[in-house]
């Protein structure tokens with residue numbers, strides 16, 4: 001059991017470490033495509049990125065209940081740490097595969113914004129979490145996000161998506177989930 005101060009500093013240290021890592025990975029991914037790698041340092045500041053701590057209680061009807069519904073993340077990239085329980089699955093070649101739990105490893109997921117910004121060179125990965133009958137599961141995710149005013153625009157001469165601000169993207173997702181379709185449509189809404 002950690003005391004309050006110790007908890008704060010542990011989380012603070014984790015946040016600083018993964019935030020530096022996320023910036024570095026984003027830079028490398030941009031450099032690989034010959035794109036402007038300073039974009040993330042300029043637009044994804046500490047105040048716009050966030051950590052989410054997930055707790056999935058054990059579930060007696062686990063075959064019928066998702067811990068987290070299938071989704072893609074609405075960010076540039078996500079750094080995820082999961083415990084030893086397992087349950088994270090992602091779509092690879094059209095099939096759901098289980099990510100082997102390894103508490104000593106970090107999982108890096110590409111999000112919707114990187115897909116748009118890279119004009120589809122990097123793909124936002126669809127993922128979900130199943131529940132476990134016997135044990136609860138914990139994970140912690142860091143989301144690399146820009147400020148709401150940041151424009152997401154591909155440098156390609158034939159952009160697949162139209163230019164949009166992160167605010168517009170978030171609003172569209174909220175509108176779809178809560179009013180229009182009942183689920184997140186995501187990037188297909190922004191096709192040119």
Ligand SMILES: O=C(O)CCC(=O)C(=O)O
Pocket residue numbers: 052054068073080082088127129138139140141
């Ligand atoms: O708990 C996990 O492994 C995944 C969490 C996740 O996908 C999310 O928080 O967006």
Ligand SMILES: [Fe+2]
Pocket residue numbers: 071072073127
């Ligand atoms: Fe996610």
